[in-house]
Amino acid sequence: MISRVHHLKNIIKNVEKNILQIFGLPPRELALAYTYEKRLPEPKKFSIKDIVGDGILLAVPKFRRTVEKRLKRKFGSPEYTWKMLVPKTNIIVCNSCGHYHERGHLCAHCYKKVEAETKEIQDKIQQKLGNQKPIENDVIVLYNGESLPDQPKEFWRGKRIIEMKKDRPQWFSKNLLEKTTQQPSESKDVKPTDLA
Numbered sequence: 001m002i003s004r005v006h007h008l009k010n011i012i013k014n015v016e017k018n019i020l021q022i023f024g025l026p027p028r029e030l031a032l033a034y035t036y037e038k039r040l041p042e043p044k045k046f047s048i049k050d051i052v053g054d055g056i057l058l059a060v061p062k063f064r065r066t067v068e069k070r071l072k073r074k075f076g077s078p079e080y081t082w083k084m085l086v087p088k089t090n091i092i093v094c095n096s097c098g099h100y101h102e103r104g105h106l107c108a109h110c111y112k113k114v115e116a117e118t119k120e121i122q123d124k125i126q127q128k129l130g131n132q133k134p135i136e137n138d139v140i141v142l143y144n145g146e147s148l149p150d151q152p153k154e155f156w157r158g159k160r161i162i163e164m165k166k167d168r169p170q171w172f173s174k175n176l177l178e179k180t181t182q183q184p185s186e187s188k189d190v191k192p193t194d195l196a
């Protein structure tokens with residue numbers, strides 16, 4: 001009896017399989033059906049074990065560092081890199097403005113002054129000569145109440161005069177603009193003979 005039922009079941013199964021294959025569906029199988037009851041999740045308790053578990057190793061020192069090495073790491077070494085704050089003993093007072101600056105360095109206050117004046121002169125030059133072509137010629141800067149210096153003709157070749165409409169700053173020496181105090185030489189000797 002059981003074998004006959006089994007046989008019948010097989011036949012139905014085969015028929016089902018063959019017919020469903022025509023429609024392109026996968027063959028069906030008998031399966032147990034049951035209802036699934038979803039349980040409410042229990043409230044989570046925070047534990048350090050969830051994060052660390054027992055498979056993670058923390059980065060911990062393996063060997064003890066000596067006192068010397070620890071101190072050197074902390075404070076450096078005077079011969080190589082000294083990490084401690086050391087008072088500076090090379091601070092001096094600027095002779096012209098009175099601000100403090102390091103010995104062997106430019107005075108920051110004076111430098112700012114020169115920078116601003118230079119910027120003004122550059123702007124004036126750009127106004128007069130234009131921005132299009134590069135300025136290849138020398139430029140002579142004249143302040144209020146200054147006249148052109150007495151110089152031979154060669155001196156003026158290709159030079160431009162820029163007039164600043166203000167008084168020359170006291171700290172801005174006129175000599176800084178002059179390239180040389182000597183007269184331009186006429187001789188074409190490679191080795192001059194009239195040297196002192």
Ligand SMILES: [Zn+2]
Pocket residue numbers: 094095096097098099107108109110111
């Ligand atoms: Zn200064």
